[in-house]
Amino acid sequence: MDRIRFLNAFDTALLEYQLLHADVPINVNCLLLGTGPAPGIDELRAFVAERLRRFPLLTERLVCLPGRRARYGWRADPEVDLDCLVREHPVSSAAPAPPSVDGAAAAPGFAGTALRDFVERLSGAVVPLSGPPWQLWLLRSADDTEFALFYRASHIQQDGTAKNLVLSALFGIGTDPMAFVPPQRREPGRARAREVGAAAARSLRWLTPAAGSAVLAAPWAGRTTHSWETTSLSLLRSIGAAVGGTVNDAFLAALAGALRRWTGADGADGAGDAAGVGGAGGMVRAGGALSGRAGGMAVAMAVSTRQPGERAMLANFVAGARVVLPCAEPLPLGRLFAVRDRTDRLKQGGTLGLGERLLFELLPARARPRLFGAGLSGRSSVLSVSNQAGAPGPLAAAGRPITTAVPVPTLFPGERLACHLGGLGDTVSVGTAADAGLPGSRDLARLWAAEVTLLADAVRAFAGNRALP
Structure with a gap:
């Protein structure tokens, strides 16, 4: 059997809370903003695929071990569907730009409310647990001078610190993501x-x-x-x-x-x-x-x-x-x-x-x-x-x-x-x-x-x- 990384007490409580509120997004989200022309979606998927080979925890999906009281854990999935996990959302070039008070041309980059509207819409959706519990969405400004990456993951797997860990593993420069692979066992502490x-x-x-x-x-x-x-x-x-x-x-x-x-x-x-x-x-x-x-x-x-x-x-x-x-x-x-x-x-x-x-x-x-x-x-x-x-x-x-x-x-x-x-x-x-x-x-x-x-x-x-x- 493949190695299973079991949920801790807080992870399990969040999972049970999510199961009680199946339509409520219990997620962690981060909006990343970048400058310059955006990468193409195929280029971005290839980049992420290479990072996943060095950070295999992001290929894990939730599994349940039956018993008198079911136990849940994470198991690596070698068949990750990057077309589903890494996606692109087109930003309409017709999005209204903020009014100019001096008649100058509109500032480059994302104009109007298109980026915010997308974040608000997607933040209201639950991250599926049928596969690796995260998604990455690519958006590019109409003039392709800026891009955004909207990362969202299930809180069942990641808190704020873990989210930063993932961002460093996916996008860190000069950092080996292997350094972030956690130990498989935690030494028990004494209750004080x-x-x-x-x-x-x-x-x-x-x-x-x-x-x-x-x-x-x-x-x-x-x-x-x-x-x-x-x-x-x-x-x-x-x-x-x-x-x-x-x-x-x-x-x-x-x-x-x-x-x-x-x-x-x-x-x-x-x-x-x-x-x-x-x-x-x-x-x-x-x-x-x-x-x-x-x-x-x-x-x-x-x-x-x-x-x-x-x-x-x-x-x-x-x-x-x-x-x-x-x-x-x-x-x-x-x-x-x-x-x-x-x-x-x-x-x-x-x-x-x-x-x-x-x-x-x-x-x-x-x-x-x-x-x-x-x-x-x-x-x-x-x-x-x-x-x-x-x-x-x-x-x-x-x-x-x-x-x-x-x-x-x-x-x-x-x-x-x-x-x-x-x-x-x-x-x-x-x-x-x-x-x-x-x-x-x-x-x-x-x-x-x-x-x-x-x-x-x-x-x-x-x-x-x-x-x-």
Whole structure:
């Protein structure tokens, strides 16, 4: 019998959750953007075929081993149909271009909404599990000066880290994909009482109902919209470091400000109030458009649970942490300090995510999908967030350079909003997914990018005009 790579506890819970929601796309997606003429579809398939020979895990398909309780795993399939996995979508040359304010010719590349429309349409489809659970779509701009590759895979096989692993294997320059083949066996770890105790204490946060706003109470449309913007990883790192924080703190602080604007809270409590700069304590005030404790918004934040020996494994190693964003705080720097303080408190008592993983693996198998669904139901959080780091670069497709990697979130049942951070090299992108019934559903990424600029200005003033990237 061919070697079977069994699903871990979280993979299995996701599979059972997908089987319960067969028409819901439980996927991981990434939009890659490149410059120059696009490769032909036959050239791209030949390029991918050569990479698959060096990265055989991407030929695997799901198999079931019957028994008293069925077990699932991945088995390599030597008969991969690349015509099905690697496909091309024609972009109409008639797509309307953005209006020009000065009469100049339209900018080269993708014009109008054709690319976004395709991403929104395909993101709403489930990745089939009848073969290797991934797809790669090629799109070229009408003038063939830009191209896009839309990679999507089943979350049952890949989390955000695994997705970056795959992108590096498929498109990495100067990197041997054989280095990414994971070990077949993981050394068992010892359950640490301190980690489990800290995770149990953090889990109590999920019992608090999520506070929202009038915007989030809009009728459901049942259709997902997407938006994305790019910025500099160096800039985010400098913003976080200025207050002793991290890139993730800068990401969340900008998101808190974007949500504040998006929900209308910035006009309810005097956003221009020149309050002093300091720690989070005492600076949060309730916004008129927000409800709940201190006008905050609870988010479900994905946390990696990978151990050193698992960094190259094609699987899911992730847990959730509940963070309340300080959306009612009127000052950008105040929001940054507040986020830093709250994430620091989450890390007390042990490594964030490790105890949650141990608790999850101790649960009865039948209870895991229900727990997973409860965490994403919207009862305890108003949106999900994920900082997926970035794929190490440089990347290229058949010799054509890839310049940007945009994470494209998926909305799970009960979710109305999601925001992910990812990227390539020093270029990072924020990608959002929102139910189309939410007013301004495509505005959040643009508002987030504007908040990054405000944070950079505030940090620069706080640091005495010290230069930022």
